[in-house]
Amino acid sequence: MPGPRDGGDPGPPAELTLTTDVRIWKITKISSKSAPYQLRWVVAGKVRHATFATVALAESRRAELWAAMTKGQPFDVESGLPESELRAAAAKENTRPDPTWWDFSREYMAVRWRTAAAKTREGLADSLATVAIAMMGDGAKAPTPEEVRLAVRWAVVPAHQGEEPPPELVAPCTWLSHRSRPLSDLTDPKVLRDVQYRLSFKLDDTPAAGETYKRRRRGFNTAMEYAIESGYLDANPLASVKRSVSKSDDVVDPRVLVNAAQGTQLLTAVSYVGSIHRNRGRRLVAFFGCQLYAAMRPAEAVGLRQEDCYLPEKGWGTLTLRETRPVSGKKWTDSGHRHDRRGLKSREVKADRPVPIPPILVAMLRDHIKEFGTAKDGRLFANERGGVLGTSSYWRVWQEARLLALPPDKAMSLLARRPYDLRHTCITNWLNAGVPVAEVARRAGNSPEVIHRRYEGCIDGHEELNNAKITKAMGWGE
Known part of the structure; x- marks a missing residue:
């Protein structure tokens, strides 16, 4: 349904010229197929107008302006709107966007998809799905960690945008789309500790392999860099979290x-x-x-x-x-x-x-x-x-x-x-x-x-040869 056509453009709230000289007229009908109902009001002698598709919308808007006028709220002469509306619009405009982890994961994957290799895409999806378990929120009938993992891995594929999830994923997808934590929750130390746990452990709560942890953390880290670039976060939350990894985690046995x-x-x-x-x-x-x-x-x-x-x-x-x-x-x-x-x-x-x-x-x-x-x-x-x-x-x-x-x-x-x-x-x-x-x-x-x-632990049989080289170089055998 078309919205109102407002004759005034709300600008920034700085240096407003305010007045209480306001008069609001009744709704009139004009020759327009898309928005035939017109509301007119006068602010400090300047006539303002807005048109609406239905009389109900026009009356609703008139009631809002009337309430502001009767409460003695000043109106801005330039835009013709109540000061309270301009302040609220400016605050909303200056508020940092804070998407949920569900929405952010889909957005980030869509950005990375075109240039990433298939294995990279799969690895990123696994990282996002792993973190989603810690960012799933609370409530009755919450999905299991395995359901969360499968739902996110399905949802982040750009080709699935606009599609209905498979029957077994409808419930977890619906839950996550409404209950997933906002991105800003990653600044909470408690939430971040849970994220770190999920990166470090498998679904059965046994420790993940060192390479698995590194791959997950690497994927999460690149997602956080994108969040900073997009203005969602000021700093990378991973910077304050470290995992003590054994030096032998990726050494060949x-x-x-x-x-x-x-x-x-x-x-x-x-x-x-x-x-x-x-x-x-x-x-x-x-x-x-x-x-x-x-x-x-x-x-x-x-x-x-x-x-x-x-x-x-x-x-x-x-x-x-x-x-x-x-x-x-x-x-x-x-x-x-x-x-x-x-x-x-x-x-x-x-x-x-x-x-x-x-x-x-x-x-x-x-x-x-x-x-x-x-x-x-x-x-x-x-x-x-x-x-x-x-x-x-x-x-x-x-x-x-x-x-x-x-x-x-x-x-x-x-x-x-x-x-x-x-x-x-x-x-x-x-x-x-x-x-x-x-x-x-x-x-x-x-x-x-x-x-x-x-391969440091796999090289052997060279001790005597190396000792002989050192002996010869130092002249000890002479």
Whole structure:
């Protein structure tokens, strides 16, 4: 319904010219289809008017002006409005916006969506959903933490704006849209402590992994930076909160590493997984070999193409890595497919990373191409239908291979529990072989600082060699 057309424009309340010389006339009807009812009043001899779509709206506005006049409130000569209305409008205009965490999360995600990778989107959604549990407010029939998490992860996807939530999320979405705490509550130490707890712990109240906490906190921190830029907050509330993190939180556990014999046994066992007709395991031997002998991330191996490979008949070859295919889920990717298509991790979009590979891996890849060929787009490793190799596919094969290759006590241990542990093994082998840390970092796609920090407990066998170098340098052996 159209609002009033006011003949006066309320300006700022500073230096108002006030008067009590006010007269208010009756409602009249004019020739207008959209707003045919006119209210006129006179302030210090100046005629003011406003038009309305219905007579009820016109009478309501007249009653407001009449009440102000009969109470002796002064009117502003310039705008023709009561001083109290101008003061209230100015106060409202100067009041800092304070959206709820629910509304802020959707706003922030919409801003970040266009430029963020699918995995980044999913990580941000997880951070916002985790904080939402602490910002959900109180009341009867409150949703469970798991319901809050699912509701926020659904709601922050921009494509869901204006859509009805799935039936199971209607209640939690409705609750959060009405009961979620305002952003300003983050300045309350009690609320902030609860936020910190949620970032640090899982839904079952067990401590979250160090990397999980860091990722959540990083996502929350970027959201707070946006809140400051938008004028919602003056300072980042996280600045006053710290978590004592163990130095070993992201250090590689030596117990996950395999020796040369175990690595060979595991790759052999992979070839025995599945029937001979489906070749479920055989088509992944070289895939796992890329991680064990070239320290490739699984997503990098999934994106490897034949054109990226230099595979001579003899000697070392080279893999020039250019693309990764991380799994993010359909709702997080622009393409609507489960796998995103990105450049190398922490690199410029078109950057590549040449990695020398030993003859054993060259032979594996040559055999793989000869037996299985490539996917239509040139990828070396595809699923049985030629599509993008999924995490669940190679994960199941790996778990079955561990049971075949390892004795029961080793199969129950941390040894090579994840395919990613093969990458850790390869990096450790390079370090123990004496390859300079900077070169290891370049081949692995990490920084030297990360290599030093994560693998400090995995380097061994160099004590006598280093002692000999020191002895020689100091001249003690002469």
